[in-house]
Structures are given as C-alpha cells and as structure tokens.
Amino acid sequence: MLKQVIDKEIADQQQLQEQELYDLNLGPSHPAMHGIFENRVKIDGERIIECESHIGYCHRSFEKLSEHYSYTQVNTITDRMNYVSSMANNIGWILAAEKLLGIEVPKKVQYVRVIMLEINRIIDHLICNGILGVDAGAYTGFLYFMEAREKVYTIFDKMVGARLTTNFGRVGGLDRPLYPEFADDVLNWVKVIPKVLKEFHTLLTRNRIFIERCRDITPISAERALDYGYTGPNLRAAGVEYDVRKADPFSSYEDFDFEIPTGTTGDVYDRYMVRMEEMEQSVKIIEQAAKNLPDGPHHADVPEIYLPEKKDVYSNMEAMIYHFKIIMHGIRPPKGEVYQAIEAPNGELGFYCVSDGGPNPYRLHFRSPCFYYYQSIEELLRGSLIADAVLCISSLNAIAGELER
C-alpha cells in the first residue's frame, strides 16, 4: 500500500518535472495569506496552472461546542467567527434565537442593532479594502483606515467593555443600557468616514497602477457566482442585486433609505468599488438611525428570558426567582427549528438552529459566507499569476475564523 503511494508520488513528480511545472504551497502560514489557508498551486513560471485548496487549519468545532452551551453562552463563540466585525455575528445569533423564541424587541433595540451592524460593515470593509491596497503595493491607505477603526473601538469599549470580543446583546435585548452619549458618539464618528473614504479614493481608485493591477483580475460571472452560492459584496460585484437587508428585511431595515451598489464583471476592482460604495450607504443608514433613535427600554418585556436588573435581584423576590431560573434552568425555547440570515459585512450570515426544548441548541449550523467564496478559489486562480492570487483572496475577504468556524 505504502509502496504504491510512494510510487505514485514519484511518478507524479517525474511527470511534473517533464512538464516543467513547479509545486508551491501558498499558505497555510504565509505572510501574504490572510488567515490560515492552504493553497497548493502548480505553477509554470509565474502562472498558476492548477490550484488545490485545503481548509481545516483553523477549525475550532464551534458547531459542536454550541450544542453544550446555553443560548447566552453561544454568543461568546460567535464573537470569534468573523473577528473583524464580531458584533455582526452576535446580532445574527441573537436574532436567530429571538426568532426561535418568538420575541419582538422594542424599536430602540432594533435601531441600535442596525447602527452596530452598519458600523461593523464599515470597519470590516475598511480592513478588507485596506489590505487589498497593501497587497497591491499601497500600504499607506491601510494605516489611515486603521485610524478610523481604532476610533470606533472606543465606542465599543464604552458600550460593552471590550474591543474585539464584544459579546454584544443578549437574547431579548441589549446586554446593558446604552451609555448616555451613544448617539452623539456614533454621529461624530460617522461624520469623518466620508472624509477618510475620499482620501482613500484619492490614493487608489483612479490611480492607473491600481486599476491595471485590479481590473479583469479573477472575474466571475453572475451565473457562476450564483452557482457557487456567493452572497454579499462579491455577488453584487458580479452584478446581481441581492441584499438580505432589502430582500428579507430584519431588525427594521425597511425603515431606512439606502441603495445597493452593483458592479458588472465581478473582478477585483468591482469588489473593491462595491465595498467602497457600500460604506457610503452605511454612513447614510447610521445617520438616519442615530438621528431617529427612539426612546424606550433596552430589552423586551420577557422576564423569563431576559435577566432582571441587578437592583431588583437584590431587593425583589420575583426578580430574584427569575434570575435564578434563567441562570440555573437556562433559556428553553419551544421545540422547533429556525433559520435566520442577516446581511453581515461579508455576505449572508445564516444561523440554522434546531431546538429540542432543552437549554442548549440541539443542533446549530452557521452558514458562513466565506465558505462559499472559498470553494471558487480553485476556479478563480486557474490561469492567473501568483501575485494576482493574493489579490484575489484578499478581495474575496475570506476570513479563516469564519470560514472554518
């Protein structure tokens, strides 16, 4: 058996040498890779003849783990999926759990979720486009983007007390009341974003070097993109106007006025442009939401699901009982299954949850958009140059943490 394998390997090598092809491992840990992906490419000079993608280097078995976690605890592992925009994952999971439990949260909570989701979209796209610039050889814009990102982390810090692993929101509402200056902080932050974007446009968008580096690189047609299950900015870059926020509005998205930018060819330049345009739309949404932020409680009136206030727990018998019940007994949704998708920065992030009436999800599946993008890498990279391969992967915005859960 072993001999056969070795023989085959030797024969393959000989064949390769005859063709003068070269085997190269792009990844798993390669300075130009964004995350731990392995791409075995066969190259002829600079050109990639064949590509073989492997995943599994960053697998942390989140789906299995969540079968042992309570509905509140699952929130902490969703932080670690797309760590560039962790709140988006939190919101997706909370919405799924709420749908399962049939909870309607107050308008204020919905608006705050919209604001946080859009902020996360902006910071995710900032990183993605910044890194794209770095891969194309323009480092400066990335640093200016980082500054805007850093500023929003102070808002996260004031709001939930953490920067990256936010654990934002609870089933039935927000994790704690909003801090008083929240709306002002958000508006102040969002005011500078158009300026930052304009700077970046000046640096890159109409720069001939960048255009020639990006246009017609690894394009994908709308049909192929749909075949692969693309969603989000990458699908829109291929020209399909699909956005979960419009197609199946969640969390009051129908209240806001925004447009969906689309590209035409689905190449790196279009993906870049779609992201840049989306950020402008996000700014619009955030301004609308923060200006019209309604008053009201920060959670729905569901005492058997949402933890009572601490003040009441120490003084009020009923609140104390609910507190103990929720912690010891857990949140127990009725039997059933639910699928809830949100438009995460990266595409359609879905949560499919099956409940058997117990305190833990019976089965939980994350539909992470990156997984579907990454399948197409083999097709996209075939025939392109090595330098373009790096651009392609960074423009798809494949995040290892989300890809492999």
Place this chain on the structure above:
Amino acid sequence: MAADTVAKKKNPNDPFRKYDLTLAEKLYLPAISKGMAVTLSHFFQKKVTMQYPEEKPEVSHRWRGRHVLKRDEYGRERCVGCQMCELACPADAITIQAGEVPPERRHLHTTERYAVIYELDMLRCIYCGLCEEACPEAAIYLTPFYEFVEDSREKLIYTKEMLTEKTGGPIFYKD
C-alpha cells in the same frame, strides 16, 4: 447586461468605470502627486499612535478586565459560594469548592456557606462578563485592569486571596 456595461463605461462620473482612463489618468503623475499630497498632509497632522508602555490607553468603566471579589460594608466576603458564576462561565475558567463556614470564622462571611476554594484561570477566561451577570450576591465584578504579564502559567491562576479586595463597601452597581 452587456449593453449595461457599455453604458456604465461611458459615464465619466461613474466610479465603477475602469476601462476608459482619461489622459490625465493615463499619465500616472497627477494621481501620484495627489496621493503624495494626501500623505504629506497626514505628515503634518497630529500623531495618532500611542507609545504604549509609557502612555496607556484609557478604557471605560465598563471595561471587562481582571476580576475582583467584593466585600460588604463590614468587611465580610460577599461571595457565598453558590457556583452560579461557574455555571455561567462558557470557558470553564472558574473552579469553586463550597463549604460550611467554621464557627470561628463566622464574622467574616455573610452566610453559613462560603467558597473554600475559588480559583480563576486568567488564561482560560475570555472576559465575556457572564459571571458578573450571573452572580446573585454582587460579589464578582470585572474591572478595567488589562495588563496580565507573568513568567509562568501557574502564576496566572488567581486564588481567592488574590481576587478578593482588601476593603469593602456598599453594593456596587455597574451600569
């Protein structure tokens, strides 16, 4: 879609157009000089980087950092060893062994039950704050301290003595 593409290309204000470069754009130089202008303007702006160990970032009072176990006004331990934080912890960072308070130590505890062993593994902890939410006695809180540096793993397993604060006070409400 093809006709659409052509229409898009012809509109000079369409940001998506990428096939027809104007003469100025073809020349590289205007784009590069504009880019240089942006970089130069940043050169003279206020610096945003922070010289970390000398200069420390300020974090809010909600920051989820090192834990503290509180005492009440009479200096008694608030923690009653109910193990609710242990149950709520997604990372299994807390280990509690509860026991009955011996009579000679009765003045140090609020009830007859107390945590004989309370260990918190700072390396396992993910600083999610769920223990703080679960505690029914206002005993455990996360504080804005975030610098954990030790030279061995054992030193980062904090015991009750390290976690409990020295002086007590009234119930603390973290908003």
